[in-house]
Amino acid sequence: MKLAVISCIHGNAEALDAVLADIDTQRAEEIYCLGDLVGYGPYPNEVVEKIRSLAIPSCQGCWDEDIVDGLNACECSYPSQLAEYRGRLAHEWTDREIHPEVREYLATLPLTLKKDNLCFVHGSPNSQHEYLLPSMDGFAALERVLSADADVLFCGHTHVPYERKLENAALSVKVGTAESGDRAQQLQEQQFQVPLKRVINAGSVGEPRHGRPNATYVIYNTDTAEVTFREVTYNYEKTCQAIVEKGLPPIFAWRLAKGMEFAERADDPSHVCER
Amino acid sequence: MNITLVAGPPGIGKTTWINQFLSTSKQPLFYLCPAAGTEAVDRLRVGYHFPEVTVVEDTQAAALLMNLPDQAQIYIELGFHLDLAALPFNQLPCRKVAIVPPELAQLTEQSEWHDWADELVAGNKIQVPHPNCFPETRRMPLTGQVFDPPSLDELLTEITGGAYGQVIRLKGIFEMPDGQAFDIDFVEGLPGIEYTELKLPRSLKGRPTRPSSLEVVGYDFQQKTMAEALGVSCLSDELIAQYQRQYRQQYKTTDLTNNAEENVA
């Protein structure tokens, strides 16, 4: 069976429509969404209404969380002071525009979705704010998949799609048995082997950061485990125009057109905010 | 006394060409950048990179030129906005060097520089602005400002990418929270943005007092939006103090303090 996994729509209704049309052509039977329905883009209500009306199961993203709980992401979620300032402008704008029932719906979104051996999260199983970058240490990435109790972990949040196969993992632990006494003795070794696990990042529908303005998402075939990246062109200029007309900072339009929209990224991607 | 006048389009490499002599000469060295203002980035850069060179203010130039020692070497960098035919320096006994793109470095070519220069030097391979489409220069004084490094990175990518108007040249001196300053340089058509760390003492006691500024050359600037984004990328007094405390400590110990943790995050 083919699944379509979409993420990080960010109020870009134009891009969402184009992606939904593309999913039809791919004959995907189910769609999963990894959150960040709102924020930055000009049509937060429309995007949420669309996801709701199509009954697409969705996780809660960090932007959705902020609209529900108030802006409580710590400054560490942002790559820079400038991005933080602009993020705040985007949050405040979205917070003003959002309809009460949309806010209520966002509050009901779960942090994690499961289907058989697949797990869907926004950032990582640890946090909506954690970035699972493709460059992350392989064992650390493996730990995230295992902590989700899954074989395939779908995530978004970085706005750049990728698939990562983690194969032939083996690690051993030697435990010193000395609970007391003068020195650790009698080290016993235990071996662990982990079968193939995958991390699949679904990219971003509404706010790509791969250097082109096109929307990205992935198709996953549950029978063959085949992953297909989809890059969908759409009329991004219309979104850019709406960004400016609706009073969002024009720099968002410029960055969207360049495919370099801010994905907020901490210096230390594994940093988990405790706020 | 030995005077060299250097002219050429923006981004061609005038300062770079002059620098090679500033770093090797054993004679007393003087550098002028007429009608550029005291906070001109070129002037600041020469001062910072070559402390042994005397950077001459416009107001002192006349008096100085009269009283120079015989062995003095004087380099005068002429901004592209100056009319070469009407320069007062033209009367002086001097060597006139024009730096032009490699394809124009033939004396048979035609241009303002060819009419004026004694000597043509091949510089960067760049597009020379059309005489009818003269670029504007915007200078933003930054003295006392300390930048959030990742914000500055983002912003420079935006500025040079054309988010605030078309930029053909960007140069600036920027202060960093670790007390160091960078010389940053971009030329349209050449790859990347060049960062050079200045060999200056770390400024870790309050806002730095040494001058810094940014210059952009290009067309159709939205200066207000650009200045606003620059402002947002600068650190507050409080943050500067926090960073400076942290960096002062870091040079003493490698401990990870509560404070450092917050700042790093």
Add this chain to the structure above:
Amino acid sequence: MKWAILSGIEGNLTAYEAVLKDLRQLRQPVTELYILGDVIGLSGNNLKNNNLQDDSLQNDNEAVIRRLRHPGVGQLKPQVCVGWWEEQCFSLHGLSGLPDAPELMAAVGGDGVKALWDSVSRKSVQWLRSQHFGFYELDCLLIHGSMASYADELTPETPAIELCDRLIRADANHLFCGRSGRTFECWVNPNQLHSTVTTLDGPQPTQDQSKTPRRIVGVGSVGRTPGQATYTLYSPGSNQLSFRTVNYGQAKKGKAKGFGFP
């Protein structure tokens, strides 16, 4: 160079004094004294003594902090980082993101919360707040929980991949931690993993992500178990590790009223 690494005094001054005495008796003197958090807690004589009019029942949290701040002439000055109990205290005093210390409430209930509140002065809280988050020394990270959280309780039973993750986050060869209160030594050897990333540009070369073995050390607990303190000695030069157990007599009156954290 020889380090003594302690954790979990938990307000038990008697236990801390017993460890200091043990340190003085070592043949090779200790050059650095690290305390990985939980200097305060409810394992000492932290009774609500204001009304008891009994000077012999001293407030041990304050006494321990005083002892740490003023080690005395010729004694090692301890280097302290914050632990779980300190974080609870910051939460109670509104100094962290999370107010009202729900973790503390869940662990020790309302009486325990009140006891902790009553036994640490605002001034001492400020001092604790100024202590370290952890220490990077040579190729070691010394910290209360882990880089994941101050509450991270690592033990030999923790899943191997999680131990491995904590060592990666530590970015060190040896991770010394104190949350579990146990003394243990665990070598983790991530000996094989092939990672292949595919991006929009196609498959990237497969990478072998194996690493050399690294170690997690549980440093024990000074004050949690009445009558028995454990701590760790480590010589970075020779990479020699040993655990010490110190048995000491109970303090006179009603020691360890049972608020010991599990």
